[in-house]
Amino acid sequence: MTCTEFLALLDDLIDDSVSAKTRAELQAHLGNCDHCKVTLDTTRKTIEIYRSHEIYDLPAGLRERLHAAIMARCKKGC
Amino acid sequence: MWDGSSAGNTLAADSRFGPPPPHPLHSISADLTALESRLSDFPHPSPMATIQPIAGELEPHPDVALVERVRGGDVLAYDTLVRKYERQIFRIAQHITQNREDAEDVMQDAFLKAYEKIDQFQGNSKFYTWLVRIAVNESLMRLRKRRTGKMVSIDEDIETDEGSVPRDLADWAPDPEQNYNQAELAEILRKTIQGLPQGFRIVFVLRDVEGLSTEETATTLGLSIPAVKSRLLRARLQLRERLSRYFRRKRGVEK
Numbered sequence: 001m002t003c004t005e006f007l008a009l010l011d012d013l014i015d016d017s018v019s020a021k022t023r024a025e026l027q028a029h030l031g032n033c034d035h036c037k038v039t040l041d042t043t044r045k046t047i048e049i050y051r052s053h054e055i056y057d058l059p060a061g062l063r064e065r066l067h068a069a070i071m072a073r074c075k076k077g078c
Numbered sequence: 079m080w081d082g083s084s085a086g087n088t089l090a091a092d093s094r095f096g097p098p099p100p101h102p103l104h105s106i107s108a109d110l111t112a113l114e115s116r117l118s119d120f121p122h123p124s125p126m127a128t129i130q131p132i133a134g135e136l137e138p139h140p141d142v143a144l145v146e147r148v149r150g151g152d153v154l155a156y157d158t159l160v161r162k163y164e165r166q167i168f169r170i171a172q173h174i175t176q177n178r179e180d181a182e183d184v185m186q187d188a189f190l191k192a193y194e195k196i197d198q199f200q201g202n203s204k205f206y207t208w209l210v211r212i213a214v215n216e217s218l219m220r221l222r223k224r225r226t227g228k229m230v231s232i233d234e235d236i237e238t239d240e241g242s243v244p245r246d247l248a249d250w251a252p253d254p255e256q257n258y259n260q261a262e263l264a265e266i267l268r269k270t271i272q273g274l275p276q277g278f279r280i281v282f283v284l285r286d287v288e289g290l291s292t293e294e295t296a297t298t299l300g301l302s303i304p305a306v307k308s309r310l311l312r313a314r315l316q317l318r319e320r321l322s323r324y325f326r327r328k329r330g331v332e333k
Contacts, residue, residue, distance in 0.1 A: 007244075011311045015292075039244045039318070042325075046318045047286050049255055055267045056172040058165055059182055066160060066186050070193055074153045 001029040006036045014044060141205040148196055156196075160189055163206060166288050167213045173283045174217035176272060177224075184220055188213040207290065211298045214280070244315060246322040254325030270320045274313060281306055282313035 006029050012018045013026050030037050141162075147155035164185065171184035192199075192209050199208050255263050271279060284295045285306070296306045 011307060011314065014314075035244070035247045038247050038249045039315075042250050042322065043314050043318045045250060045254070045325075046314060046321055049321070050267060050271070050282075050287050050317070053255070053263060053267055054165075055264045055271075056169050056181070058168050059178065062168070062182055062185065063160075063164060066164070066189055067157065069186060069190060070153065070156060070160070073190060073193060 001025050003029075003033060003036055006030075006033070007039070010040065010043065013040065014047070139204060142201060145196065145199060145201075145205055148193070156193055159205065163209055164189075166206075167209060170210060170213050170283060170288060171217045173271070173287075174214065174276075174280060175220050177220075180217075180220045180224075184213060184216045188216050191216070204294075207294050207298065210284065210288065210290065214284075214298055244319065246319055246326065248322065248326040250322065250325040251327045258324070266321070266324050270317060273320065274316055278309050278313035278316065281309040282317065285310055286314070 006026060009018060009022065009026060013023070018026065030040065141159065144155045144159050148159070167188055168181055168185045171181035171188070172178065175181050175184060188209065192212050199205065251257065258266065271282070274282065280299060281295060281301075284290045284298060285292065290298065292303055292306050292310075295301075296303045299306070301309075
């Protein structure tokens with residue numbers, strides 16, 4: 001397997017949607033290729049960091065305003 | 079070293095999934111327009127909106143009971159749904175509009191609209207996915223209102239080939255985020271994702287941050303599955319490349 005072929009399957013590997021046979025081929029390539037290993041590890045880390053860090057906090061008061069708006073709407077017709 | 083000079087082409091190697099889609103770098107603007115027009119008729123259900131139940135998923139989703147209670151007039155049940163998804167909806171709106179005030183308005187409007195239209199919600203998709211679809215639609219409408227200038231920068235962005243082939247191949251420090259405090263890290267993550275072309279950013283946010291499946295992302299955005307996959311790979315690699323600047327292992331600071 002070449003690096004180009006590895007890269008084409010990178011997402012499938014990360015998302016765990018490869019067959020056992022393909023996975024074995026990808027693992028074999030990783031064993032010999034530091035660059036692809038770094039790409040895989042750091043791409044995984046990228047996703048994990050974005051998933052686990054809140055970068056946009058809910059503005060103060062927004063929840064209350066929404067609640068009030070829903071209650072007002074509800075009084076009209078629920 | 080990277081062995082293939084044609085790695086850029088490989089990213090569009092969606093031939094595995096059927097006929098090749100238009101090259102992503104040339105189709106985002108057109109896709110966004112198509113996406114807006116497809117979503118503009120919301121909430122009339124379209125065939126695209128139907129998400130098949132996952133095989134083997136026999137337990138009804140807990141939201142189903144809450145939605146039923148809302149339909150029966152229980153507004154507190156709706157409050158529970160709001161609490162459950164308000165952060166996600168606000169984040170999605172913020173990522174698309176890139177403007178705090180717009181995101182606040184979008185979140186309000188999306189939840190109010192979902193409340194009013196809850197009778198039109200069909201149980202064959204998840205409530206959350208349905209809600210996300212409304213929020214995406216509302217966000218794009220806001221964006222369209224401010225289109226002049228905004229769309230120009232999007233067009234400029236997508237001319238780049240950045241990230242299609244990994245260039246920064248330095249490994250990252252272990253737990254690299256620990257080298258920054260919370261505020262610094264949040265700023266780095268915001269700045270980095272804001273620099274991504276719009277069409278890539280939406281796909282990454284829905285798929286990787288908010289946890290929609292590839293199929294749900296495709297349905298929500300009115301894109302084909304190969305288009306979602308192609309954009310997701312580009313988005314992930316571009317973010318990786320840009321974060322590498324901050325997170326790479328510093329020479330001589332090995333732990």
